[in-house]
Amino acid sequence: MKKDLHPDYHMIEVKLTDGTMLKMKSTWGSEGDTLALDIDPSVHPAWTGGGTRLVDTGGRVSKFKKKYEGLGF
Numbered sequence: 001m002k003k004d005l006h007p008d009y010h011m012i013e014v015k016l017t018d019g020t021m022l023k024m025k026s027t028w029g030s031e032g033d034t035l036a037l038d039i040d041p042s043v044h045p046a047w048t049g050g051g052t053r054l055v056d057t058g059g060r061v062s063k064f065k066k067k068y069e070g071l072g073f
Contacts, residue, residue, distance in 0.1 A: 016040040 008029040014022045015036045028035055042048075 006071055018042065 009025055010026055010031040011023055012026045012029055014033045015034055017040050
């Protein structure tokens with residue numbers, strides 16, 4: 001293996017959105033740094049399989065439903 005080719009692999013702390021702290025190895029940051037996640041696998045529907053919610057921003061969904069309400073969607 002070539003010297004100085006691979007990044008340093010060290011322990012960091014990861015802070016989940018609910019405040020839980022985990023220790024894990026990473027190449028991110030430096031030894032002892034804390035990485036705060038905005039979205040984490042303990043609550044995100046992509047990982048939990050939870051139901052999805054449709055958020056109507058700017059009324060686009062409402063406009064669509066109103067436009068096509070007579071077609072039986």
